[in-house]
Amino acid sequence: MIQIDLPTLVKRLNLFSRQALEMAASECMSQQAAEITVSHVLIQMLAMPRSDLRVITRQGDIGMEELRQALTVENYTTARSADSYPAFSPMLVEWLKEGWLLASAEMQHSELRGGVLLLALLHSPLRYIPPAAARLLTGINRDRLQQDFVQWTQESAESVVPDADGKGAGTLTDASDTLLARYAKNMTEDARNGRLDPVLCRDHEIDLMIDILCRRRKNNPVVVGEAGVGKSALIEGLALRIVAGQVPDKLKNTDIMTLDLGALQAGASVKGEFEKRFKGLMAEVISSPVPVILFIDEAHTLIGAGNQQGGLDISNLLKPALARGELKTIAATTWSEYKKYFEKDAALSRRFQLVKVSEPSAAEATIILRGLSAVYEQSHGVLIDDDALQAAATLSERYLSGRQLPDKAIDVLDTACARVAINLSSPPKQISALTTLSHQQEAEIRQLERELRIGLRTDTSRMTEVLVQYDETLTALDELEAAWHQQQTLVREIIALRQQLLGVAEDDAAPLPDADTVEDTQPESEQDNTGAVPADEAGSVQPEETAETVSPVQRLAQLTAELDALHNDRLLVSPHVDKKQIAAVIAEWTGVPLNRLSQNEMSVITDLPKWLGDTIKGQDLAIASLHKHLLTARADLRRPGRPLGAFLLAGPSGVGKTETVLQLAELLYGGRQYLTTINMSEFQEKHTVSRLIGSPPGYVGYGEGGVLTEAIRQKPYSVVLLYEVEKAHPDVLNLFYQAFDKGEMADGEGRLIDCKNIVFFLTSNLGYQVIVEHADDPETMQEVLYPVLADFFKPALLARMEVVPYLPLSKETLATIIAGKLARLDNVLRSRFGAEVVIEPEVTDEIIAASPARKTARGCWNRSSMATCYRRSRCCCCRKWRLTRRLPGFGCRQWTAHLRQTWKMLRTTSPSQRMKRFYEQVARFPADRMVYRGPDDGLTRHCRARRSIVNGRCGGRRRHHDPAGCDSHVTGHAVLSAGVRGAGAA
Incomplete structure (x- = not known):
């Protein structure tokens, strides 16, 4: 027996059979019958006019009333229950299963009808119905009925396929025809x-x-x-x-x-x-x-x-x-x-x-989009310019990895069209974001008011701050809504004018009518005028042109200029889909900054020395070499098939090799997420090459892909950095022969990975002694450096790379770099701890004297600043304060900690409620090592005792007078010369 559940069987019944089953269930409930049997269903089918059972029994010369009575005998003999609902009898379920098997497998019917159920019944009638009823049905030849089923049931109403409204839509003939x-x-x-x-x-x-x-x-x-x-x-x-x-x-x-x-x-x-x-x-x-x-x-x-x-x-x-x-x-x-x-x-x-079927190129995808643009214009009710089509193809090819053209370009274009159409009728995302922010601020204001009212909060500073932010949000929201309505009005007028001009152009392009038709449709007064209209009469007929009369083209140009002026401030509504909307969709999907997508790549590469020179100091020769080769590659003057670049950056540590790669990933591709860094020190064994390209068939990890190949497949436009390449096994480097020469490599699954749009960078410290010795003579350095590199790299691989030496940094360059790093530390202290930093000129000299500079700066910072900043952030210092003699005790407005007597850097402030903590810190220093600098003359006086500061005494005597009158009074800033260890003890 087939395994199929009862609900599925009921769904397979046609309309007539389902109605018969429902009426049989209703009849059983009224009769309080325990089960719904086959006889109940057959009786209801006989009662339905033009049903299969009624039509077939009529053709078999079987009395319907006699058959009904024979079926009714069993119904009155079944047990009854007054409390429970009737259930389907096992024989009824088996009958439905047999009927569905016959209908679907042998007769190719999609529904179970009454005639098919009768065929299943005739196979063994004594199993389902009483013997009297079975004897009556023996007059029907089952084989003949199955063979000529269509002819036997052609008068039945079940042969008509009902439509959605329940009306007959056509005749159900042989299933093979449908x-x-x-x-x-x-x-x-x-x-x-x-x-x-x-x-x-x-x-x-x-x-x-x-x-x-x-x-x-x-x-x-x-x-x-x-x-x-x-x-x-x-x-x-x-x-x-x-x-x-x-x-x-x-x-x-x-x-x-x-x-x-x-x-x-x-x-x-x-x-x-x-x-x-x-x-x-x-x-x-x-x-x-x-x-x-x-x-x-x-x-x-x-x-x-x-x-x-x-x-x-x-x-x-x-x-x-x-x-x-x-x-x-x-x-x-x-x-x-x-x-x-x-x-x-x-x-x-x-x-x-x-x-x-291969993936089309960006140019072919643009042609495909041009063919589809009319369809999307009609669907969304917007216009699409050709720049948007080109941008959809090129930007999606570059930034949407893991998908293929033209599918991803079509999705980008469709999304941009939908956004432009939505902004015409609903507020843009900027307005929705400000509205949500205002609701959040309103909720916080209500909570703060509640706490202030019941005394849970006494400080009103947060309330004042939130109220100011709320007013600013409402002001920005009002300005944004006004700008949106203004742009919306202009855009709708522009769209109306464009549709008018397009309609006129279509009318002009329509075929001209016949001359006879023109003559028939002309008025009699015009038919009489066979010649041209005189100039004086024509002037009287034409409307008088005034300054207020503006053609649609001129009006469209005026509205477009006004809209462009508004778009310079903010772009909320656009009359058509252009490359800005395409770039916005790509930026939202990928996270690439929008300004990077809008820039011209050739202009970025042309200005590459300027962009890199702002960050990479002292490497003008290396930057010029990179610029020359990248410009050649982007202009398609390279040999076909090669990647955009394969550069070996050689030089001592800490001179900017890795930083150059990071900056190029930012400039060329819009972010460091398009940089794949592989530490080659992890590939010192020969077998580790499978980690780069994936495991071969039969090995663990097959099908998962490799680190390098999957990164290139997911980001075909990106930068690959092979860090410290000299530490890798030589056989691992053999993998890059084809990548650097043909622009492709095969992964563990045999797929060819396209590397033509990848920029490869290899960093190495090989030959740094030669670079340091011949830094003043670049030409000689190149000749001497090549044999050193050839000792490690094979000549065939070395010939496929461009060697870019990085020179050691001069003292002036180091000073500039250190100043930039200390400025970043200053920003960190200001933003995180509310602190101020004072850097004296001697700090830079001391750092340069140490080697390497980065390590010295990092060590000083870790040993001193972290502990102090943690203490200051814990004290919640956020503003400057002034201590006078009339206050209980003395303190200082600002203080500077010397780091090992060489780096005067940390300058913080302290609130008045934390003065005692500062006094305790000062008291821990030896008195002979404390120095006070006056605010006016800069003189330095030694304090006689620490107690004079802690007790608020000046010169050992307790006095209350104007602090400006005492030249030894602490109104300037104190320089604590006790060092880092003493400062961290407080």
Whole structure:
């Protein structure tokens, strides 16, 4: 017995059978019957006029009243229950299962009707109904009924297929006549009705498919390509050609039917049912009077389909028909699925002819977008300029990795069109963000007011701050809404003028009417005027031109200028889709800054020395060499096939090699997320090459990809940094021969990885002694450096790279770099701890004297500043204060800590409520090491005792007078010379 649940069986019943089952259940409830039996359902079917059972029993000369009485005998003998609902009897469920098996597997019906249920009943009537009723039904020949089922039931109302409104829409004839309509869709009919988009840049692939389809045998193309390259669009292009008559006579008037494999498999849980459907579908395609080409998308799903519970794989059903050429089939699948399923089945793959569909270039994708622009303009009600189409193709190719053209470019264009259309009617995202912020601030204000009212909060500073922020938010929101409404008005007027001009242009392009028609439609007064109108009369007829009269073109130019002026401040609404909207979509999807997407790449590379010179100091020769080679590569003057660059940056540590790569990733590609850094010290063994390209078949990790190859596949426009390349095993470097020369490399799965848009950088300390010795003579340095590098790198690999030496830094350059780093430390202290930093000139000299400079600066910072800043942040110091004698004790407005007597850097402030902590800190220093600098004369006086500061005494005596009158009074800033260890003790 088949395994199918009861709800599924009920759903398979047609309208008449379901109504009979419902009425039988209602009758059982009224009779308080325990079960719903087969007899209950048959009685209700007999009561329905023009049902299958009623029509068949009439043709079998069976008395319906006698049959009804024979079925009723069993109903009155069943047990009854007054409290429970009636249940389906086991025999009723088995009867429905037998009927569905017969309908789906043998008769190819999609629904279970009363006549089929009668056929299942006649197979063994004594199992389901009383003997008296079974004897009456013996007058019906079961085999004859099944063979001539259509003729027996042609008068039945169940032979009419009901539509959505419940009305008859057509006659249900033999199921084999409706298999194509049920499980396939006519793509050629969609092409005739204009429901298919135009297909461009695929003429070669379509011609190849036509050649294969016109063969006598094995005329079955299989379209293979990555997801999103346009495999289905290729079939649509063939359908458009068939409709246009641009195919050979052998393919004219041919229908392309797209197989719905999901519908074909739906409900086919019975063994052999799916194969039965597909075999009937194949027979219908072969015997169709109209030539049919069957298109199977995702054809790899056919492999193994239908073989549940020992069933037959339907791919084996296809092979004989495909080999004989009886069934023309077009299959489509991806490369991975083709290798996984088709190539492993040699008998199946040889019956298909491969049609490769590669990803189109950015230029071809732009052509495709031009063909689709009219469709998207009509769908969204916006205009699209050509710059937007080019930007969608180029930017998506560069920044949207993991997807293919033209699919990703179409998605970007569609999203940009939707945004422009949405902003015409609804507020933009900027207004929504400010509105949300204002709601959040309102909630915080209400909470603070509540706490102040009940005494939980006494400090009103936060309340004042939030109120100020709330007012600023409301002001910005009002300004933004006003700008939006202003731009919206201008945009709508611009769109109306453009539509008017486009309508006029279409009218002008319309075919001219015949001369006879023109003469017939002219008024009599105009027909009399055969000559030209005189100039004086023409002037009287034409409207008088004034300063207020403006043509639509002039008015459009004025409105466009006004809108451009408003867009300089903020872009909220646009009258059309341009490259700014495309760049905004790409920026939101990828996180690349919008200004980077809007820049011209050639202009960035042209100004590369200026951009790099602001960050990389003292390496003018290296920057000039990089600029020369990158400019040559971007101008397409390089040898075809090579990557954008392969540079070996050689030089001592700490001179800017890695920083150069980081800055180039920012400048060329818009962010450090487009930099792939690989530490080559992790690849000191030969076998570690599998980590870069992926494990080969049969090894652990196969199919997961490698670190390098997956990074390039995901980011084909990026920078790859091989850090400390001299530490890698020499055999690992052999991997880059083809990458640096041909612009491609193979991963562990055999796929070719395109590296033509990658910039490779290799950093190394090899030969730094030579670079230091010959820093003053670059030409000699290049000649002496090459033999040193050739001792490690093989000549073939070294010839594929551009060696860029980095010179040691001069003292002046180091001073500039240190000043920049200390300025960044100053910003960190100000932003995180509210502190101020005073840096004296001697600090830079002391750092330069140490080696290396970066290590000295980092060490001083770690040993001193962190502890002090942690203490200051814990004390919540946020403002300066002044201490006078009238306050309890003395302190200082500012203080500076010497770091090992060489680096005077930390200058903080302290609130008045924390004065005692400062006094305690000062008291821990020896008195002879404390120095006070007056605010006026800068004189330095030594304090006699620490107690004089702690107790608020000046010169050992307690006095209360004007602090300005005492030259030893602490009104300046104290320089604590006790060192770091003493400062951290407080």
